[in-house]
Amino acid sequence: MIELIQTYWVYFLVGQYPKGPLGGLALTVLLAGLALVLALPLGVALGLARVSPYRVIRWPVTALVFVVRGVPLLMVVFWAYFFLPSITGVKTDQFGTMLIALVVFDGAYLAEIVRAGIRGVPKGQFESARSLGLSYAQTMRRVILPQALRHMLPSLVNQFVATIKETSLGYIIGLTEVSFIAAQINTQVFTRGAEVYLLLGLTYFVLCFGLSRFAFWLEQRLAQRKDLQPLPQPLKASA
């Protein structure tokens, strides 16, 4: 196995770069990172639309979320790969295609996490902000979202971990991310599949486990902050 690593580690890490396009683990990390960074704002926007008081906004987004959640990611990848160029007329490369598919797919899942987070903030917070004269948008931005996003952290991390693993589907459309590279290596040294894929599995594990641990650390730190402590529950009196 040592010999395997010694021979192929550069190929595994960066693909054919710098002689060819960037690939391997670097491409996987780049794809996952970009997908996270782009999917989060999309998820927040879609989540806000899901709780919008306006039906014109709420209904189409609700439909989109349910459609996307109702199909496998692989379908979304195929749509982005075959369908998107036929309507836009622009042929996107594999990286762009995969990024679009991931952002749309994760955006829809994040939207539901955001929606639940917003719904989890007590109604009194909304009422007191509106009573002060803050607009709906100001209330969301200054009062509701800051509380909702902090409570959503564990679910967000879950989704981010899933995103890292989902990048492996880029293999299907020939994106030279780390799984594709592993398959390439396997065909070159075709007797040692177990070792190649064990290393690949370990790589994903380190990435995901690292992110989980980081999130845990962040949670611990946030838990110590006094602005995030749950309020002492006032006595429940009948209205």
Next chain:
Amino acid sequence: MIRFDQVNKWFGAYQALVDINETIAEGEVVVVCGPSGSGKSTLIRTINRLEAIQSGTISINGEDIHPKGLDVNAFRSHIGFVFQQFNLFPHLSAIDNCTLAPMALKRLSPAVAREQALALLDRVGLAHKANAYPSELSGGQQQRVAIARALAMQPPIMLFDEPTSALDPEMVGEVLLVIRDLVRDGMTLVVVTHEMGFAREVAHRVLFMDQGRVLERATPDDFFNRPQHPRAQQFLSDIRTPFATA
């Protein structure tokens, strides 16, 4: 100043307010009392449009509060509202709770907003807790910050929806003292409360509600000593002898 004209409100099939006709004068302190579910919270929540009404009109200073095109946010900023459950923003310190609305709506600079907020916190006796978060404050302290927050927009009217009902008994006094201080300043106050001693001392007028109707309106002296309506008599005897059954 605040005027209800034939106001009706339904929650589905349930009628929460029935033919409310009432006028509250500028500088008047009105205490609304009545049994649970009598509509008293609903009544004051209609004044700043937290609850919609289905018929009738409510006007403030002679102006209907439900015209088309009214800037609801500007309208609400002129009415302070204090909730039973305080509803402080837990992610903001006491002073940031008080500066949020003035900075966002009046475009006050942070320095000016902080200065004003500090004066208000001092007024409710909590200047020394300006940087504390709500989770570090007792219920009574939280409610006093909530009052300061509502005062920060300098509203001429303050509405209190059972401000002491969620408090431990030993903290009720400190909140009532702050409200009494506002009375002395001549603000227009509408207070839903079960604190009859407070009503007796500070109210100019008491409204008694039951089943969505205002059944009695009287001075505290008349209401507590010579209640007219049988339900009001029953209510007063119930709260005086809490252990009486039937």
